[in-house]
Amino acid sequence: MKFLDPKCCVQLFGKSSGEISPEREPLIKENHVPENYSVVAAILPFLFPALGGLLYGYEIGATSCATISLQSPSLSGISWYNLSSVDVGLVTSGSLYGALFGSIVAFTIADVIGRRKELILAALLYLVGALVTALAPTYSVLIIGRVIYGVSVGLAMHAAPMYIAETAPSPIRGQLVSLKEFFIVLGMVGGYGIGSLTVNVHSGWRYMYATSVPLAVIMGIGMWWLPASPRWLLLRVIQGKGNVENQREAAIKSLCCLRGPAFVDSAAEQVNEILAELTFVGEDKEVTFGELFQGKCLKALIIGGGLVLFQQITGQPSVLYYAPSILQTAGFSAAGDATRVSILLGLLKLIMTGVAVVVIDRLGRRPLLLGGVGGMVVSLFLLGSYYLFFSASPVVAVVALLLYVGCYQLSFGPIGWLMISEIFPLKLRGRGLSLAVLVNFGANALVTFAFSPLKELLGAGILFCGFGVICVLSLVFIFFIVPETKGLTLEEIEAKCL
The missing domain is CATH 1.20.1250.20 (MFS general substrate transporter like domains)
Incomplete structure (x- = not known):
């Protein structure tokens, strides 16, 4: 079985600077082995x-x-x-x-x-x-x-x-x-x-x-x-770790197992292509800790870390905390039982996440993010207005609550995790994603711990309006910073978006 030599790949395609010259772009754009899969x-x-x-x-x-x-x-x-x-x-x-x-x-x-x-x-x-x-x-x-x-x-x-x-x-x-x-x-x-x-x-x-x-x-x-x-196996190959032939064979067997019988005939060619693209975008060099915060590695951290940070600091834990009292005020009998309220909202989250799953590879990441977060902005200001001005109209709060939960599950909920899984370069993916997960859980803890004191200091109305302002900032971040990755291979994302 014939393979591309990673060293030859370096000579053939050169080093990546994060941008693709016109003469090199066809490698990333047009000459892919068709992705047959079961x-x-x-x-x-x-x-x-x-x-x-x-x-x-x-x-x-x-x-x-x-x-x-x-x-x-x-x-x-x-x-x-x-x-x-x-x-x-x-x-x-x-x-x-x-x-x-x-x-x-x-x-x-x-x-x-x-x-x-x-x-x-x-x-x-x-x-x-x-x-x-x-x-x-x-x-x-x-x-x-x-x-x-x-x-x-x-x-x-x-x-x-x-x-x-x-x-x-x-x-x-x-x-x-x-x-x-x-x-x-x-x-x-x-x-x-x-x-x-x-x-x-x-x-x-x-x-x-x-x-x-x-x-x-x-x-x-x-x-x-x-x-x-298979991509982790190939990363080990081009970074000179482990036996080259054994790792390549393992990568081919892995792809055949993962994609099914339809992929067997093109598995070796796919491995060669992935190797060539990984080398082209500079994956043959191990990243040091300092390089995590430089160049395209830094850009990936900004995109991924920014998304999961905004995912938490736009108030999701706080809104759900208020859900039982909002529904109880509106006269829902189930609102007296926190467990039943949680099941109700959980089912809504489940339905809206299902909608996102169905359309995400058709519409793309950016339209769902912009539309969903836009709806969150409206819902947060509605919720703040309820506590400040419309406390006699609980229907406003219920509409705001349901709108927020639905829009979050169309946008930040699934797409935050999706983007951090695909935006980081392979050599950075393990460390970069761990930093993004750390930001996610850290921000969750911060919002959870800060919510009660901020509520005491500012009141619920101003606090939810504050979350609305943060949500507007996240919209700006998404519009100017977050790229569209629909339909691209992971190697194309690294070459085109970083």
């Missing part, structure tokens, strides 16, 4: 990594009910049920602290062990965290279990979008990565549902957390069976 074959390489997102969402939904069960004198089944607000806060945020730590760990190991092994490690920690939490004899052991589970969240939310983006066919890459967000929301709804069924059962919180165990086992077995990312 949709059936693409299901499992998506499904098993996406279980990491499902387990993350499930933890969010289940914990909201578990804190109620834990504090019940008659149903908790423990002697330490009399928890303070700080204790309950640690139960709720323990996984967030673990996720922050997991993002830091991912920065150091991602490009060494690869996406597949990182997801296997995440599945193992999901299993350990769920078991420790469900079987916790004391409060301190419970918190340890929550933190371990959170570390797996950080690893899974880092590696899953990378693995899916690097293995998915370009025509459906946007749909598959966005579908991971659908799985997160599906997990949340499942967590709320199982929580509502077991919240009145003796030691119900143990059952809530134990439900994660079989899913973690399935995820681990599935990732053990799946092949390594």
Whole structure:
């Protein structure tokens, strides 16, 4: 079997400066091997990594009910049920602290062990965290279990979008990565549902957390069976790590497994093409820590980090915090039950995320971002106006709430994770995505912790209008900074957009 020599690729195509000269552009633009693939074959390489997102969402939904069960004198089944607000806060945020730590760990190991092994490690920690939490004899052991589970969240939310983006066919890459967000929301709804069924059962919180165990086992077995990312294997080749022929053979076998029988005849040619493009855009050089903040690496960090930062600081946790009181004011009978309200909003999020999945590879990333965030701007100013001027018209708040949730799930919800999975150059993708995930969870923590003091200081109306102003700034950022990546291969994105 004949391969391109990476050194020959360097001589043939030269070094990349981040821009493509006219004589070189045809390599990136026109001469691609047609991406033959089987949709059936693409299901499992998506499904098993996406279980990491499902387990993350499930933890969010289940914990909201578990804190109620834990504090019940008659149903908790423990002697330490009399928890303070700080204790309950640690139960709720323990996984967030673990996720922050997991993002830091991912920065150091991602490009060494690869996406597949990182997801296997995440599945193992999901299993350990769920078991420790469900079987916790004391409060301190419970918190340890929550933190371990959170570390797996950080690893899974880092590696899953990378693995899916690097293995998915370009025509459906946007749909598959966005579908991971659908799985997160599906997990949340499942967590709320199982929580509502077991919240009145003796030691119900143990059952809530134990439900994660079989899913973690399935995820681990599935990732053990799946092949390594072919692009990660080829990155090791052109950076001179490992046996060249063995890595190339592994990359070809990986592509054949991932794309199905239709791809067998063109697998070797596709590997040659990816090798040539990776070398052309400068992937043969390892990136140092300082280079993360230079050139096209810096541009990728600005795009990816900016999106996930705005994803959090435009007020999503705060709006959802107010959801029960808004619906209760409007006279909805379900609003008195926080769990039912959460299920209602979760179903809306699920539907709107499904809409985004269907249209994202047809309309593109930018139209959905601009349209969705534009709707968020309107909804936030409506919500602020309700608390400032229209408190006698609760329908305004309900419309604003539903509009916000729907528009968020059309835009920032799925597309934030999609863009950070595809915008970073391959040699930077592991470290860059870990920094973006760290920004995401860090900003989430900041907004969560700052919300109550800011509400006390400014009032809900001014605070939501402030989020609206930040949302306007995010629109400007998207319009001028965020590129369109629809239909491009990952190598084309690096060559054309950075």
